[in-house]
Amino acid sequence: MYVYDQFDHAVVAARNAEFKDQVARRLAGELSEDQFKPLRLMNGLYLQLHAYMLRIAVPYGVLSSAQMRTFAHIARTYDRDFGHFTTRQNIQFNWIKLADTPQILEDLAKVEMHAIQTSGNCIRNTTTDQFAGAAKDEIDDPRPWAELIRQWSTFHPEFTFLPRKFKIAITGATRDRAAIRVHDIGLQLTANGFDVYVGGGMGRTPHLGHLIKSGVPGEKLLSYLEAALRVYNRYGRRDNIYKARIKILVSALGPQEYARQVEEEWASLDQAKIDAPYAEIARIKSFFPEPDYTAKAFDAAALDRAKAADPGFARWVRNNTLAHRRDDHVSVTISLKPTGLPPGDASSEQMDVMADLADDYGYAELRVSHEQNVILPHVAKADLYDLYQRLDKTGLSSANVGKITDMIACPGLDYCSLANARSIPLAQDISKRFEDAGYTDKIGDLQIKISGCINACGHHHVGHIGILGVDKQGEEFYQILLGGRADEQAALGAITGKGMPAEAVPAAIERVVNLYLELRTDESERFIDTVGRLGREAFAGALHEPA
């Protein structure tokens, strides 16, 4: 993992001291709420429906066990004993007191964390593949590049007040697990450099990003990004918040013209002053070595016996582990989607347990995925059964990764002041409807994504089944979208059928799923493939109860 140098420490300490003073002045009445609001937002502090919410950055989703323990400490000491992992690979605490915030930020700084770049119209926390540095299908490790972008973008004087927030995602694998096509800038790391996609995004006007440049060399990445941001900063629609994201600019100019302007800008820049020298790139890369893998004798027959004796373990291995670049290791996803509980929530006890397990089995490293789960990227196969049994004691052994109950859901109207409808109770109902493991496994890979408003924090546009909560004259209604996907074949779902009240949604989804089971060619044809083959309309009738 990256380790702060004196500049990182100094930057965070200075920001914390500044915010501590701002909080004191607000509490003393020296700052009005209008004056204070942009200051607190720049430090990740929102005022939601019920309380202040603090969003803490987990840069590119990478966490140490010590950092996870600090989250447990914050949950226990300053919040209501739980935290919520988000679709930006961050964590949010929902019941924070304003006066406690400076101390929380000091606690975070001790483990090299902060809440910078989690709000405001700046370049937000860069996200990436949760299996970076571990996945068998990886071409190159995106983490050093994400760290380079973090250092370049933090407090970048030109890009602190952009027309709107700006999100960058990177993947270094053939399979896109970072949803790069629905980011303002998506970077695909290839053997020949970076392929740059621009203008993707969700919200009220979803767009897929356009490829504007292939093969940008790593050592030129920052100057190219700077050029892309400059064109956006210059021409982005500051006059209309709904048209201020880069996707609108790219759409208005056309991707080719936008790319031409970026090229022109890039050529005009003094690139040598912007791009990191080789030595710096090498320095950053040195923080992401291969773990010092422990040589543990792996007995495949013993693993098979454990799976045969414990079907729950067998299912967990099948669904929650991913092939690792080393044959004697796997990556393990700890599902935060137990039946009937809010997706992405973890208690302080569970956070402590995950930290302990990372120490005991995972080289002290964890990841947060944008699917709101926690990952141990490097686990020896020899340790799998011990790990599973310890997870099971703490309610963390749900074996549903990638399945219909592994839903993304935004906090919705239960917490969020922007939401129009609730997301979490609906996710809870759906997970109860599909709690039968045999049924869920029969359905196979299926991603449901739920947003409580058009801002799409729950990624409903790219759910195989997307659910959008809307306010219909004072009542919550839910529109169903079919056919979205966020992977390397990214596609936007489309609203299918008529909206419905919350209590009708689980049954509607079950009818759609059962129709899929009837229509699929065989078990290898996933839900999204069947929708692609037959079209969304083939499923529209199933959404509604037969008259």
Next chain:
Amino acid sequence: MKLLTANRLTDGLVLWYRDGDDLSGWTENAVDAARLDDEAATALLDVWKARETLLVAPYLVPLVDDHTLVKREYVREFVRANGPTIGQTALDTAKLQNRGEVF
């Protein structure tokens, strides 16, 4: 009829105006909120908007009668008044909505 509500500056918790002219006259329990006629509500809102060291973003919630919110604000204010509904099923909550009462 209206209710006056805001978030407390120090912890952000939802408060409802009951009576008086200091923070002790505000309650976290919406059941105890004062039902204000429109004129009194508007005057009180102006008073409390000026007291930013205690509250954040006070505003008025319109009521149909002593217990029923105007429909459009229903879900949001229901959640604000009662806290997150997580744990209830959507069906449970829908039944509560049909009851038509806020608290």
